[in-house]
Amino acid sequence: MNTTTASCFSRQAWERNAPAYEAIRNMPFNNELAAGVLDGARFKHYITQDAHYLIGFGRALALSAAKAPHPDRIAQFAKAAEVAIVVERALHGSFFAQFGITPKIFAETPLSPACHHYVSFLLATAYAEPYEVVLGALLPCFWIYAEVGRDIHSRAAQSNPYQAWIDTYAGEEFHIAVRAVIEATDEAADPASANIRGRMHAAYTRATQLEWLFWDSGYRLETWPI
Amino acid sequence: MNTTTASCFSRQAWERNAPAYEAIRNMPFNNELAAGVLDGARFKHYITQDAHYLIGFGRALALSAAKAPHPDRIAQFAKAAEVAIVVERALHGSFFAQFGITPKIFAETPLSPACHHYVSFLLATAYAEPYEVVLGALLPCFWIYAEVGRDIHSRAAQSNPYQAWIDTYAGEEFHIAVRAVIEATDEAADPASANIRGRMHAAYTRATQLEWLFWDSGYRLETWPI
Amino acid sequence: MNTTTASCFSRQAWERNAPAYEAIRNMPFNNELAAGVLDGARFKHYITQDAHYLIGFGRALALSAAKAPHPDRIAQFAKAAEVAIVVERALHGSFFAQFGITPKIFAETPLSPACHHYVSFLLATAYAEPYEVVLGALLPCFWIYAEVGRDIHSRAAQSNPYQAWIDTYAGEEFHIAVRAVIEATDEAADPASANIRGRMHAAYTRATQLEWLFWDSGYRLETWPI
Amino acid sequence: MNTTTASCFSRQAWERNAPAYEAIRNMPFNNELAAGVLDGARFKHYITQDAHYLIGFGRALALSAAKAPHPDRIAQFAKAAEVAIVVERALHGSFFAQFGITPKIFAETPLSPACHHYVSFLLATAYAEPYEVVLGALLPCFWIYAEVGRDIHSRAAQSNPYQAWIDTYAGEEFHIAVRAVIEATDEAADPASANIRGRMHAAYTRATQLEWLFWDSGYRLETWPI
Numbered sequence: 001m002n003t004t005t006a007s008c009f010s011r012q013a014w015e016r017n018a019p020a021y022e023a024i025r026n027m028p029f030n031n032e033l034a035a036g037v038l039d040g041a042r043f044k045h046y047i048t049q050d051a052h053y054l055i056g057f058g059r060a061l062a063l064s065a066a067k068a069p070h071p072d073r074i075a076q077f078a079k080a081a082e083v084a085i086v087v088e089r090a091l092h093g094s095f096f097a098q099f100g101i102t103p104k105i106f107a108e109t110p111l112s113p114a115c116h117h118y119v120s121f122l123l124a125t126a127y128a129e130p131y132e133v134v135l136g137a138l139l140p141c142f143w144i145y146a147e148v149g150r151d152i153h154s155r156a157a158q159s160n161p162y163q164a165w166i167d168t169y170a171g172e173e174f175h176i177a178v179r180a181v182i183e184a185t186d187e188a189a190d191p192a193s194a195n196i197r198g199r200m201h202a203a204y205t206r207a208t209q210l211e212w213l214f215w216d217s218g219y220r221l222e223t224w225p226i
Numbered sequence: 227m228n229t230t231t232a233s234c235f236s237r238q239a240w241e242r243n244a245p246a247y248e249a250i251r252n253m254p255f256n257n258e259l260a261a262g263v264l265d266g267a268r269f270k271h272y273i274t275q276d277a278h279y280l281i282g283f284g285r286a287l288a289l290s291a292a293k294a295p296h297p298d299r300i301a302q303f304a305k306a307a308e309v310a311i312v313v314e315r316a317l318h319g320s321f322f323a324q325f326g327i328t329p330k331i332f333a334e335t336p337l338s339p340a341c342h343h344y345v346s347f348l349l350a351t352a353y354a355e356p357y358e359v360v361l362g363a364l365l366p367c368f369w370i371y372a373e374v375g376r377d378i379h380s381r382a383a384q385s386n387p388y389q390a391w392i393d394t395y396a397g398e399e400f401h402i403a404v405r406a407v408i409e410a411t412d413e414a415a416d417p418a419s420a421n422i423r424g425r426m427h428a429a430y431t432r433a434t435q436l437e438w439l440f441w442d443s444g445y446r447l448e449t450w451p452i
Numbered sequence: 453m454n455t456t457t458a459s460c461f462s463r464q465a466w467e468r469n470a471p472a473y474e475a476i477r478n479m480p481f482n483n484e485l486a487a488g489v490l491d492g493a494r495f496k497h498y499i500t501q502d503a504h505y506l507i508g509f510g511r512a513l514a515l516s517a518a519k520a521p522h523p524d525r526i527a528q529f530a531k532a533a534e535v536a537i538v539v540e541r542a543l544h545g546s547f548f549a550q551f552g553i554t555p556k557i558f559a560e561t562p563l564s565p566a567c568h569h570y571v572s573f574l575l576a577t578a579y580a581e582p583y584e585v586v587l588g589a590l591l592p593c594f595w596i597y598a599e600v601g602r603d604i605h606s607r608a609a610q611s612n613p614y615q616a617w618i619d620t621y622a623g624e625e626f627h628i629a630v631r632a633v634i635e636a637t638d639e640a641a642d643p644a645s646a647n648i649r650g651r652m653h654a655a656y657t658r659a660t661q662l663e664w665l666f667w668d669s670g671y672r673l674e675t676w677p678i
Numbered sequence: 679m680n681t682t683t684a685s686c687f688s689r690q691a692w693e694r695n696a697p698a699y700e701a702i703r704n705m706p707f708n709n710e711l712a713a714g715v716l717d718g719a720r721f722k723h724y725i726t727q728d729a730h731y732l733i734g735f736g737r738a739l740a741l742s743a744a745k746a747p748h749p750d751r752i753a754q755f756a757k758a759a760e761v762a763i764v765v766e767r768a769l770h771g772s773f774f775a776q777f778g779i780t781p782k783i784f785a786e787t788p789l790s791p792a793c794h795h796y797v798s799f800l801l802a803t804a805y806a807e808p809y810e811v812v813l814g815a816l817l818p819c820f821w822i823y824a825e826v827g828r829d830i831h832s833r834a835a836q837s838n839p840y841q842a843w844i845d846t847y848a849g850e851e852f853h854i855a856v857r858a859v860i861e862a863t864d865e866a867a868d869p870a871s872a873n874i875r876g877r878m879h880a881a882y883t884r885a886t887q888l889e890w891l892f893w894d895s896g897y898r899l900e901t902w903p904i
Contacts, residue, residue, distance in 0.1 A: 020904055058291075058300050059806075065288035065307055066352075067580065074284050075311040081288070081304035085297045113891070116884075117791070120798035126292075127805030128519065128737075130582035193645040206794075212904045213791075226698055226890045246678055285580075293806065339569070339665075342658075346572035353579030354511075354745065356808040419871040432568075438678045439565075452472055452664045510752050514743035514759070517736075518804075523763045526736050530759035533743055537753040578744075 009189030009197065010182045013139070013204045020208045024144060025151055027212070029219040033166075036157035043162060044099045046218030048106060049115040051088050051096070053214070056119030057141060058084035063126035064134045073184055080177065087168070094164055113224055114217030118210040125203055132188040136200030139185050140207040145169045146178040235415030235423065236408045239365070239430045246434045250370060251377055253438070255445040259392075262383035269388060270325045272444030274332060275341040277314050277322070279440070282345030283367060284310035289352035290360045299410055306403065313394070320390055339450055340443035344436040351429055358414040362426030365411050366433040371395045372404040461641030461649065462634045465591070465656045472660045476596060477603055479664070481671040485618075488609035495614060496551045498670030501567040503540050503548070503558060505666070508571030509593060510536035515578035516586045525636055532629065539620070546616055565676055566669035570662040577655055584640040588652030591637050592659040597621045598630040687867030687875065688860045691817070691882045698886045702822060703829055705890070707897040711844075714835035721840060722777045724896030726784060727793040729766050729774070731892070734797030735819060736762035741804035742812045751862055758855065765846070772842055791902055792895035796888040803881055810866040814878030817863050818885040823847045824856040 014021075024030065029046070032038035058081045065077035096106065111119065125137040149169025156166055168174060189197055216222075240247075250256065255272070258264035284307045291303035322332065337345065351363040375395025382392055394400060415423055442448075466473075476482065481498070484490035510533045517529035548558065563571065577589040601621025608618055620626060641649055668674075692699075702708065707724070710716035736759045743755035774784065789797065803815040827847025834844055846852060867875055894900075 023904055055297050062288045062291035062300065062304050066285045071281050071311045071314060074288065075308045078288050078304045078307035081291055082301045085301040088297060117795040117798065120795065120802045123806055124798045124801035128801055191645055191647055193643055193648065195643055196645065209902055209904055224887055226701055226887055249678055343569040343572065346569065346576045349576035349580055350572045354575055417871055417873055419869055419874065421869055435676055435678055450661055452475055452661055507749055511744045514740045514752065514756050517740035517759055523733055523766060526740065527760045527763040530740050530756045533756035534753045537749045540749060
């Protein structure tokens with residue numbers, strides 16, 4: 001992902017949030033996933049919430065399509081919304097079968113607090129904020145997954161039970177899509193005012209924090225305290 | 227499109243607005259288009275505004291994706307949003323070349339009052355109203371075009387200069403998409419309250435009126451009076 | 453309203469749209485209203501649609517409150533939304549009684565095409581666009597009414613049957629509110645990017661055109677052609 | 679608040695969430711606040727976040743005004759949005775002075791995770807969901823505060839350092855506003871479909887959970903873990 005220059009929003013955003021990315025990369029969840037020793041209950045919690053998340057992520061992507069100023073970007077983000085749902089279904093078809101998560105069980109499993117928080121943030125931002133800021137909020141999920149996917153792929157244990165997950169996010173198809181989102185975000189940030197750019201950074205950082213919380217919640221098997 | 231039953235929203239909507247459909251079908255614009263004698267300036271005005279319209283229609287479809295309750299419908303409408311933009315580009319590539327409408331000319335041609343009115347209505351509805359009512363507003367554009375397309379196709383003069391336009395809307399691919407939107411609309415209307423169903427009908431009728439105004443504005447080469 | 457400087461958005465917007473304002477000021481509707489000779493049916497059409505309009509205007513003002521970056525502006529526009537409804541009720545209480553427009557008749561009178569167009573534009577803009585652009589769309593209704601109100605007041609015939617309407621918009625209370633909206637708009641425009649500022653101007657001009665169409669539609673006793 | 683009947687949404691919602699209300703009423707935060715022994719740092723954290731919350735709450739109320747079907751409710755919720763900001767300012771003027779929270783300190787204090795979660799949920803719901811469901815999400819904050827306020831007031835220690843806070847929420851003015859919101863919610867729920875009513879209940883329960891998390895986060899002096 002070294003296609004950006006020093007003045008680019010995306011490069012600034014990555015650098016400012018590099019410690020958070022390092023923290024995410026080294027979370028027990030990801031280290032144990034790479035080593036192939038992550039407890040099945042934790043992965044099951046994670047993958048169930050990820051399926052819930054992807055539906056909300058798809059909605060937020062559809063909203064970014066609705067707000068995109070140029071037809072090319074409308075098509076790009078509408079396509080991305082569709083892909084998010086297709087990926088969600090693919091999860092259903094493979095890991096859900098493996099873990100015995102039927103459609104009924106999935107529908108009856110509420111969003112965890114961390115998942116609900118992240119999805120609420122994305123939807124609130126996607127409706128309330130201008131296009132530029134919406135992209136700031138959507139980018140971390142794409143970019144961090146691409147980097148974490150490649151990182152885990154590079155150090156994954158052989159015969160890893162989570163190989164299909166790793167391959168999805170380390171694969172070239174996903175990385176091409178991520179680069180297109182980075183480009184769209186930089187294109188939007190370039191002519192933006194300092195105020196909008198500041199809000200883009202704030203949204204990027206908030207989404208990064210919520211990525212951490214999401215993984216952490218999977219490891220903690222998080223449920224609602226009340 | 228005879229897949230619906232008497233109690234279905236779509237059937238009721240079609241019947242209630244049958245006179246308006248008949249009026250649209252017999253507008254000078256469509257009669258002259260079928261006969262292949264429609265003035266080029268009128269078609270040029272229409273096709274330019276239609277390209278503007280499809281961008282707004284694509285945004286509204288993306289919003290219906292964002293609001294759809296089930297992932298299958300999110301994917302369906304996100305796909306439809308993408309297709310609207312793809313069709314808009316196809317218009318650019320064929321008729322725009324034929325009529326000498328460059329990207330610059332297109333960008334500098336403002337939306338006509340009727341086009342602006344229709345797009346504003348779709349966007350206002352798509353943001354402000356629940357999913358069911360959004361579908362009520364989106365359906366007429368799909369359905370009326372499918373019916374008008376088939377009607378004109380059945381009576382079109384040979385060597386019609388507008389054959390590519392006619393074939394697009396009379397084609398099976400478009401009709402499959404339209405049937406899927408009718409199904410989604412009936413699925414949404416079925417469990418809805420009387421209040422929501424009433425608003426769906428109101429939105430359907432309003433969009434039908436705006437369809438008429440749109441064709442009429444092309445024939446009148448409409449511009450802003452001030 | 454000479455509180456602005458040359459670089460201000462509001463001053464630029466007024467100057468760019470000065471011919472449209474002059475056209476509005478001199479429309480038959482306003483000239484005959486000032487002379488006290490406007491046909492009652494025309495005023496009745498206008499005042500009925502104005503009541504419909506104010507409800508939509510109130511909604512759009514509430515949305516600008518929701519998007520305002522500072523709490524002071526949230527309170528200002530929430531208050532303005534409430535006032536729009538209060539004014540709408542005051543119309544009901546006076547002119548509606550005079551013209552025999554019962555609540556039932558009002559509820560059954562559909563929005564005219566021009567009113568529906570204007571309200572749809574305001575709502576679409578208020579949901580889809582950032583705060584700055586929303587204010588650009590809302591400002592003309594405030595400002596043009598303030599100026600038209602004062603202009604008509606200065607030349608109104610004695611014993612004018614529409615004196616209550618004239619006094620509302622020529623009154624100091626309304627003008628204080630209008631100045632506060634101009635200030636909020638300039639405050640928003642000042643740090644905005646060229647792109648946002650351009651969209652503010654486009655929204656301002658569009659709303660000005662729709663003001664003209666609204667008055668014109670009252671004079672024409674406009675109804676839906678289909 | 680015994681104005682409702684067994685079939686009313688509000689009564690059902692209260693009964694279904696009665697254990698959560700009991701849990702909230704008996705949280706250490708509220709017991710210690712009633713006893714006048716709550717640690718100042720905890721109240722300071724709470725009151726700062728509450729000021730952030732009220733701004734978001736005001737935005738969500740403005741959105742409910744925008745979506746309200748009847749002008750009376752537009753005015754009611756626009757007024758409520760304005761009042762939320764006025765109350766937020768009143769907090770600034772009294773407790774903020776007492777705790778040394780300057781406008782600069784407030785602006786630089788980020789929303790806590792719990793506050794950010796709650797506000798994101800309210801905004802996402804207010805934009806994405808129909809009016810009925812928005813009211814379901816907004817009601818717990820009103821109603822729980824009214825009940826907690828009265829409960830604490832009835833058992834508050836004399837010379838309580840938090841008496842001004844207690845008096846605000848135990849006061850008749852606030853309770854009149856709360857009853858009006860309950861009425862509006864029941865009015866909306868009454869003709870709603872089972873699906874919408876179900877989503878109203880889900881939103882009500884979620885907001886109740888977030889109320890608990892909000893108070894808990896104040897007691898825990900919650901900050902972002904990363």
